[in-house]
Each structure stands twice: as C-alpha cells, then as structure tokens.
Amino acid sequence: MSDLFNLLHNAVEAERNGKKISQKEMAAELGISMRTYQDWRLGNAKPQAAKAVIEMLGMLEDDEIIRVVRKINKLGSKA
Known part of the structure; x- marks a missing residue:
C-alpha cells in the first residue's frame, strides 16, 4: 500500500507541473492528519x-x- 500512496503523491506533483507537495499539504487536502498520511506513505497503516x-x-x-x-x-x- 505504501508504494501506492507514494506513486499517487508523485503523480499529483507531476500533474501540478512538478511542484513539490509536502505531506502536510497533501494531508490537509485529503482532510486527514499529517501523521495519518505519513503512516500510509510509510506502510505503517493500511487503510x-x-x-x-x-x-x-x-x-x-x-x-x-x-x-x-x-x-x-x-x-x-x-x-
């Protein structure tokens, strides 16, 4: 699952002309805590x-x- 979230994060950045998006910014856009998003990206939690x-x-x-x-x-x- 972590590979999936990393792939999607990178795809969103590419869609926005390569503009880097912090985990905090992405979490805010998804309406979740930064900690939750970090856990997803690291594979510590699998929604x-x-x-x-x-x-x-x-x-x-x-x-x-x-x-x-x-x-x-x-x-x-x-x-």
Missing part, C-alpha cells in the same frame, strides 16, 4: 477502504476509471 477502492478500479477499463473518478470528484465538490 482498508483505499485498498478496496484500488482493487475495484483495477477491475475497470481505463476509460471507465476516468469516468468514475470524474464523477467522484464532482460529488466531492458538492459537499
């Missing part, structure tokens, strides 16, 4: 929901993953 989401996304074709993620983002922006 079960994240694992299930990734496994479910892995069952989909690429274009469907994009469609689902965009819908999730829209739902999150309404909250």
Whole structure:
C-alpha cells in the first residue's frame, strides 16, 4: 500500500507541473492528519477502504476509471 500512496503523491506533483507537495499539504487536502498520511506513505497503516477502492478500479477499463473518478470528484465538490 505504501508504494501506492507514494506513486499517487508523485503523480499529483507531476500533474501540478512538478511542484513539490509536502505531506502536510497533501494531508490537509485529503482532510486527514499529517501523521495519518505519513503512516500510509510509510506502510505503517493500511487503510482498508483505499485498498478496496484500488482493487475495484483495477477491475475497470481505463476509460471507465476516468469516468468514475470524474464523477467522484464532482460529488466531492458538492459537499
């Protein structure tokens, strides 16, 4: 799981034109504590929901993953 969080963190940085994002900033964007985010990245904690989401996304074709993620983002922006 830690590899997954490191990969995603790096992908978000790349998406933002290589701008480095601190763990504190990323945790704040996710609405969690920095300690929790650090534990995820180090593999000290493995959030079960994240694992299930990734496994479910892995069952989909690429274009469907994009469609689902965009819908999730829209739902999150309404909250």
